[in-house]
Amino acid sequence: MSSPAIVPVKLSLTDGDYFTLWAPSWKEHGAEWQAFLGDDKGLFLFTSPARMLAFLNSGEKHDLRSHPKWSAFEALPADKIEPEKKENHDIIGAPALLAGRPSYENVSELSRIFRVTRSLAEVTAADDAVLFFASHSVLGNVHRGAEHYAGDHGMGEWTAVGRTVLTNWRQVVESLDAQVRVIDVDEAATTEAQAEIDAARISAAEARAKAELAAKEAEEQADPYDSSIWGLAGIDPVKITLQGKSVYTLRTYLDGNPIFLGRYGEIFTFPTTRQLSRWLVENDAHDLAKVSTWEQVMTHANAGELDVIVHPDNQYSYQGLVADIEKGPEAVDTAQMSRGYELFADAADWAADDSLNSYLLANPRMQDFLSYMLGSTGTAGYVPSAPFTDHSTAWRELEEMLLNRFSKF
Template sequence: MARPSIVPIALTLDDRTGYTLWAPPWEEDGEEWQAFLGNSEGETAVVHLFPTPDALAAFCRTSTDHDLADHPVWPVVAGLGAADVTPDDDHRYDLDGVYDVVADNPDRWAVDELAATFEIAGRIAECCDTAPDDDEDEDEDETAFESVAELMAKPEVALLSLGIDAFVGRAGEEAWIRLGGAVDELWEDVVEELDEHLDWTGAGTADPDDYPSAAESEVAVPDEDDDEDDAEPAEDDDEPAATAAPTSAISSPSRIAADPVAVAAAAGFWEGVGILPVEVVVPEGAGLTLRCYVEDESRFLGADGEVFLFASPAELAAFAHGDEDHDLTEIASWPEVADTDTLPLPVDQDRYDLVEVGEVLAEVADGAAGLVDHSVLVQPVEGVRDLAEYAGLTRVDELLAASTPLGQAVARAEREPGAALRAEDAAVLTGPWDELVREVSTALVFRD
């Protein structure tokens, strides 16, 4: 089973956001464990929440009276700075927003958000459930989280793991309606049960009034200059560390910035036309392009096996409004793209940062083993495969073959994304990954 890791997360409830840490399940001495930064001793198990990543990092440096103190990688986590314990977008859970999500029509972002939110609710319940389990007279199904258990038992909740396809068509629409009904019936009780186990005092280090509102937390960024224990402050203090792996402080300063609200607003149009904006980051820079699938084969904005990249959404839109011929011209919905004023803004699932993977591998090989898992490979490799398919890059296929170290690592990432990367594994993968990135870069053309 995977080596243990620790993930920074944020929870929003009652219009306030708290930061904490979660250790996903790992195996030790033949038993499976998982835990949150909290305390399960006493009558009521609690998860400690903190008003800022700075406060969370400060607590981690000074306290060992919690359930993660004996975690195998805690000594490393205890030395991390605020940026390193700032959760990425995939680990922010808005419990307040569930009603709004189910009230709208389903799309892949709504389904993914609900699946993630329900999962973290279930994880908290599992870790904080103190119902007796050793009395033969007790009901085996008794739990301190009855509403959580009832919600998780709904078949519509199980459908969330299948993605948006489970909610397409008449049967899918009916399932979405039933899911909304379950939320209306149970969610208020679910959050009440959870909130009884959420410690908004940060183990006595904070006041509930210190917590930012949901809107404020979206723009709150830890200041590395205030973190005296960090040996290497981030180069760009305006950006929190964006990582694909637990507690890894790998930043991506070359990413094209976009307001999340604007991205969400634009997503409906691009999903509707079936042509999606994509960001690719390689050593030469970050660029935007467009991609669709024709009979399950990827097709990009480009020609003759070359993919056109643009430095900004505005430049990409200007090109789409022009009359230059390319491989998307014949797509039936292209006239809508050529005529729209909706900027091509990629969602997180369509961003492929190939540079970050190389940096992560180098960091792990240099001693960060135990902090990064195989999931760091999954999304970038999806983009790589699409680019290689379109451009006919046979060398990429060879590097990702099942018999190669890189291919075996990718296969494990798809099968067991939580499996930790070992230093010796990363050292073997660094060279092939760098070659793969160089090969992909030959098919990318940055347009003015």
């Protein structure tokens, strides 16, 4: 995430805490710029965020109006004016950080203080502060982070930074103090601005609560399968129940085309999920091995962590369909039939043979019946009529065609 172009900051100097806006760096017309809220006479500082907002609401002129992102900042809610915790810069208290060890917190905070102090010095032409940073190269290593001070010479260099700051920091702070110009703002306008900030805080809190609730509800409604290895890899275990038996295999789709665990048109099937997972560890001569996410599955399989989970959407049962078709359309579960036909078609498409289409072309009554039952177009005016024995027989033959593709049953 990129840093905001204009940042509210809190600056602790000799006479207290002040608030202003900082534009750390931007490029315009090939040149790099930095700025604080102010004008050609100097920096604007405020004793509270509400006073700063009241000043901005007044329409008074200031240099940041020419910033390319000013309009975007101005359009933000009123609490935009309050600094984040990391933008609270205790400039006068910097030496205290160096009295401690170069921990992540100490080095990070000191780095932020150095950065804003140097920017302040350069923007306000605080000569002593500018000279301090220009004259001591050892200060630049603070921006490298705590890792820089973790080596054999780390503590020695951290101590050197401490001595440099201890000797010169008072002069640095005093040079900045001389640039302080606290802007006086009308009390009534300040009170109104504070009300705007409070309202924005409440609105933001309500939005966060709403987002958290939505996220919690989404988490509760999320399908655990989506975060399983199968969901992440996009390869699904499939359970097929046919003629009173169940077998398991795997299937995925690549560019909308089905790919089964198998080879040369034969679908490798297993009576249990345990046998399926064991077989995968010792065999890689199958079409799924070419799928880019297959390695993810095998990493779990080789570690003994592959739990074969069949999602309800990938369970296909043909139980009772032949008998129901023989009774008539009203007895048939069309959802069950549709899913069964989906598997017929997927298997034929993967095997790249024309067996299914050829069978239906040779049995136009069955083709019309399926179109009618599955809601396909092209059957206007067609209504199935008894007897339905031919249809049930044809469906049984389609089941046999699928079964003949299985390696085991």
